[in-house]
Amino acid sequence: MLFLKLAWRNLWRNRKRTLITVSAITFAVVAAVFMQSINRGSHEVMIDNMVRFHTGYVQLQDYRYDAEPSLDNSFFFDDEIRDRVKKTYPETELVLPRIETFMLAGNEHTTRGALVLGILPEQEDAFSGLKNHLADGRFFDPAEQAAVVTKGLAERLQLSIGDQLLLIGQGRFGMSANGLFEITGILDHPLRDMNNQTVYIPLETAQFLLSADDHITALLVHPGGERHVRAAANAFNEEFSGDDLKAYTWPEMMPELLQLLEFDLVGAYFMSGILYIVIGFGFFGTILTMTLERTKEFGVLVSVGMSRVRLGMVLFLETLFISITGVISGVVAAWLILYWFYLNPIELSGEIAETVIEMGWEPVLPMSFAADQFYMQGLIVFVIAMFVFLFPLIKIMRLNILEAARS
């Protein structure tokens, strides 16, 4: 207890120095979290858009579909499967059946390759707010012979609301699939690639067009949030293994994107590394001063019989107090600052804003609010502080008590 008291009182011996050190650690954590938050913010927006508008969190597919994404590898879907999904993972919030294929989309004069998605618009909207991205017109009714075309594709084919869209392609098991669809809506899709090539038609109409009655290529499942993804996929894999179905999580469905983002983060990691070095040296400076100032005291304590290990322990406690206080206040401050920016986001302007709007995002600087960045950055700064503590520890272990007592 007296050791604890000694460590605690030593901290308040030089109040200013302690407060400066704690502030330095606090600032370091805030800076590290802030930098991380900005880096991850744009990635999260990207991933979120991909998940919401393309892959979903978890997909059930025929086990052959991943290797050969063909209608021949579609699977039967009915209410019983829907019920089994919900029963298998009761937290499931939404189940979205989709049929997906590539076809030629054309007007009177020209054709373009298009990704045709047969969907249930109400459910899709409930999951991703798809309807909010309608630039013009409306979504179709469930069995209507109608289509919603993404803006990029509509511009390329010079089509607008009320025009007829021709879809030509191949249905299930080589059946020909041709149809004319009235365009009821133009959708400004948030994902640029999809904006240039996607046609939405009603699920039932698509199944009829593609000779795939009651069949779908993917069943998107919203298991109630990111944290449920793995558990849900595992549960579905167990439940549907006898039905030749396999569950994929979103990271499994877009590994290339994740690799790209990882690559993109290299620069950010480098900057973080520089920040950590600056933090480390700042902290080292304070610890160095503190150690040199107290060298004589260390010498006296060892002279009168305090073991070097015990003395090291007292210093460790001091460093621990400072680090923990700094890290906790840093995490709290970072949380408050990020929360403020969450409520009052930094607005982008000029060309950057235009680019971002074009991609379907809000023209604000996206910032991540992920919990792990708070504790991870806090932990890293804490480890740096503990690493720097090795200096006074080594100094104590090598202390020449006579020289120290004379200093």
Next chain:
Amino acid sequence: MAIVKTEKLSKIYNPDTVPVHALRDVTISFEEGEFTSVVGPSGSGKTTLLNMIGGLDKPTSGSVEIDGTTITGMSDRELIDFRLKHIGFVFQHYNLIPVFTALENVSFIMLLQKREKSEMENRAKSLLEQVGLSDRMDARPKQLSGGQQQRVAVARALASEPRFILADEPTANLDSTSAMNLLDIMEKMNREQNVTFIFSTHDQRVIDRARRVVYMVDGKIDRDEVQK
């Protein structure tokens, strides 16, 4: 009975460059209950001798024996433990722990010895009473005068119940009254409790009070006198 014995103790600093002979074959012993001053001009070797006896420095040759135990070959860890159990130190600059009260400074040594809390507190209080600081137990070093701090240092040195106390220039920073006061206390402890004191000093007041005076010159014992 000799509690400290040195045998042909030598210390040479910088043996490979410019050798400085701080001690030259010093053989001396100190008996239990002595009140001894080691005196001599600067560079005579008195502090070096005390450092060797206190296990704070290692001799180039020769040996130091305390209570029949040779400490010369001990490891750093063994020496720290030995000092804690057998030797009390009083320094010229008091060297109290600035963040502790007088009571905590005295208790701290006993904490290092892993004594019971109640025993620690009772003994610390009793020692502070003996040095006349019963009303200043909760004061921190900054709140005490130099003389009071040195009295706390004496109480701290006694806390571990050492075999003897080494005091390096204990009165050097004290005014006359404080110095006399401190000497009174140490002398009383020596007479009443048979506490052994070995001083290194320039201070004539200390020399006058000592019952044995060891004069050192050039790293050797020049004279060894017993006073009345």
